[in-house]
Amino acid sequence: MGDIKYYSHISIVLFLSFLLNVAVIVLLNINYFAGHLARAMSFQKVFLVELFFWAALGATVACSLFVADDKEANELEACKKKPDPKVLRYPDAVNVQLYIQRIITSGILGVIGAFFLFAGFGYFDIQSDVLTRKHRISLVLTCFIIGLYQRNFLTTLAKWSRKLFEKSH
Numbered sequence: 239m240g241d242i243k244y245y246s247h248i249s250i251v252l253f254l255s256f257l258l259n260v261a262v263i264v265l266l267n268i269n270y271f272a273g274h275l276a277r278a279m280s281f282q283k284v285f286l287v288e289l290f291f292w293a294a295l296g297a298t299v300a301c302s303l304f305v306a307d308d309k310e311a312n313e314l315e316a317c318k319k320k321p322d323p324k325v326l327r328y329p330d331a332v333n334v335q336l337y338i339q340r341i342i343t344s345g346i347l348g349v350i351g352a353f354f355l356f357a358g359f360g361y362f363d364i365q366s367d368v369l370t371r372k373h374r375i376s377l378v379l380t381c382f383i384i385g386l387y388q389r390n391f392l393t394t395l396a397k398w399s400r401k402l403f404e405k406s407h
Contacts, residue, residue, distance in 0.1 A: 252298055289381040
């Protein structure tokens with residue numbers, strides 16, 4: 239059932255994810271880089287790319303916390319004379335891939351969440367092409383939180399869809 243060595247693989251994935259996410263976020267907030275990208279795309283599209291990385295950063299933080307707790311629980315269980323195999327479960331190669339998948343999925347879900355907020359802005363006649371600093375901060379925080387709490391966001395979407403489909407019948 240897995241191997242303790244995969245904690246180092248997961249740690250490397252999380253470290254590289256953290257570096258990549260922070261580097262992209264910083265670059266996208268430097269006028270020189272953002273200006274070049276805005277010429278190729280619009281500022282809104284550049285901002286959506288940034289929101290992807292904010293959500294991915296949130297997921298990286300959540301994964302880091304989870305893997306630290308998981309490793310500690312396994313270390314404590316391994317110290318027992320008769321470790322419980324239901325508790326002592328080391329990660330494997332699939333777990334490493336699942337961490338990568340969760341980070342990327344959170345980035346995508348962050349952008350989806352941003353679209354929901356953009357739709358809400360439209361409802362309140364706020365122009366999405368002229369976002370104030372407060373609007374941008376609320377979108378960034380929302381995407382970061384979606385990355386942190388991906389499962390809760392998906393649960394909320396499931397509840398909304400059930401309500402939507404129940405009312406349509």
